[in-house]
Amino acid sequence: MIQLDYLGYEPWPSPNNLLKDLERSAHVTQTIINKLDPGQEKVHLSPGLNPPHWEFGHLIWFHEFWVHRHGQQSNPSLFPDADELLNSSVISHDDRWQVQLPSLDILQNYFSEVMERTFTILRSGSLSPEQAYFIQLALYHEDMHNEAFAYMWQSLAYTWPLKQNLGSIEEQQNGFEPRYIKIPQSQLQLGSAPNTGFIFDNEKWQHAVLVPSFSISSHAVTNGEYLEFLKSLSDAGVSFIEHQPAYWKKEGDAWFERFFDQWLELDLKATVRHISAHNAEQYCLWKGVRLPTENELSLLMASPHADWLPSNLWEWTSSTFMPFKGFSADPYQDYSAPWFDGKHRVLKGWSSFTPNYLRRPQFRNFYLPSRSDFFCGFRTCLI
Template identity: 50%
Template sequence: MVLEAHDFSLYSPYPKAQTLSEWLKESHRLTLHILDALKPGQENVLYSPTLNPPYWEFGHIAWFHELWAHRLGNFSNLSILHQADQLFNSALVAHRDRWQIEIPDISRIRAYLETIYQKTQDKLQSSLSKQEAYYVQLVIFHQDMHNEAFAYMWQALGYPWFGGSDPDNEPPTSNNSFSTGELGHQSEDILVASGSLILGAKPNSGFIFDNEKWSHGVHVPEFQIASLPVLNADYLEYVEHQLHVGDSQIKPAYWKKDSGHWYERHFDDWQEIDLARPVRHISQLAAQDYCRWARRRLPTEYELFSLMNQPSTQWQPAGLWEWTGSTFAPFPGFSTDPYVEYSKPWFDGNYRVLKGFSSFTPPRLRRTGFRNFFGPDRFDMFCGFRTCAL
């Protein structure tokens, strides 16, 4: 199926303007809450390839929102902020340069966020065209993703918890959305018979990202996949074994051992490791090492997608993004959407697919069709994994 240029006209139906207004309000409120909770000095973050300077990231959210919802992606429609494109275009401002450029002070960035937000809320007072509805959804989901990125950045920096996907949430003692319930804590392999699977989105099935184009059939041979994600208990056994054989590099990033007890840092808070919770902040490379030790393997994207469409009485989501062994690649029929940098630059073979969602992902982004992707060395996102029998 070749559908170019204005594919977003095929991303119907779209939510009512009132729903979009509520989503936007939620996402915006969380962003401001994160910004306002920053204590003086915390905006200064040392250079890291996986972080952004926080103030730059707030400006980038407002810039992206304005570019698509109000400038319709056209750079010759001027921004209300002087030099916004030179400052906040993530495709043009090289990662390292984000620490060097002089950005406006935070009160101006906050005012930029507020003004653009209000402009969109005004627009949402009347009904929308397909194009407007598409762009408004795009900017809300973009903001949601950056809000989640703030959460894992705060985790990396050891900053206090700011309230997750809803500022009113209680801090989770660990992964608050994980409960094994009737499944118990013993993982069992689920046998999934071979069959053909439909992956990718069909036109007019609602909002999608370009990497979900288009629906196609895939034959998936029989496989056996764990009903539970790998738990801290499982991973601890592996870590202790590796330490015993002299591998001192094995410890997960936010773990420490003190007086014979293992602790995990949740934001700024060290807690004794809860053995019954899914292990998190494990890179795909480390997950594969674990699999070799456990004589298991990571599921493919197809297998994990298939599991996620099984009845929820049979398996338990991790409350974390779950790694697959699959390289992020275009589906047949892929073409870029107006935000060209969303997927296409990352189809170079260096990224792996994650499925599911974390407890920091708002419900509107929790879809089995959603394809997340990161480099295999990344562990800072809220990610975990489950395994398949060899």
């Protein structure tokens, strides 16, 4: 049964602020899709990809379905057969390659019509709690798909069309050397509390957790540190190919990393990225350390940045993605519940492609531990 918790996710943002955020997100989406060269929308079937035009259509459908159709298929869509073609809950991943989509022009018109209807609501200057919740849900869903476009483009070696993200995404060094931070036994308020604004259902509800003392690295693992791991395998006569980051290559004695369509010389001080949890654990086994738990990483990320350095990557934990006690699904029931399968891992943090308002210590990301295509890294704890 769906709870009505979502109607109490106050304080609500102002309509004007929501309008600015939605206009920004829509601009990002349109820029990504419009800058595709002819034929680039046709991609090979892969677990980490969606057909780009299908993904574009899906995020429009999602927005219209929740904001303007009130989550009811009986309310007609502006786009015929939208529920059959674009609903990710009923169209399996592999079947998305078989969907007969309309032309890009038709999808773009659908996008413009749906967005303009929402812009009109926001320009009115008054929102009901239900409108405020569902517009935020649609906005954040679009933001997540824009980030998914980024790691899809990385996987496909496409040019990233947004100039603000063309540079290096490694962290600034902040002038202090990597070290382990000793954190004494602490009581952590894990999850989100009522009346703290929009949250996702897997954050419900905030509860006290006693976290034993631990020592955690101030910096995420760097390219140089990870390269030492690969070299140790090579020196031991062990093939390191399965542990090598997907977008690295070696030419002579030099290592390079691909960032979208550009091969750059490997920056040894930059944070290593595109590492699966499985490979992160192999590194930890070699180094004699371990991955942090969700509780430990949450505690670190809730502390001042003067003590630790964000990596601008989603960071793996050793914790399985599971519901907190008393979990109840919000209206979009497929956001969390299907993934409480004991297979997915919690990640904390954010990437350079995550909007600032989603960079919250309470936010719980989750992926299969075999995945490394998205922008992810890891830091370690002493055993």
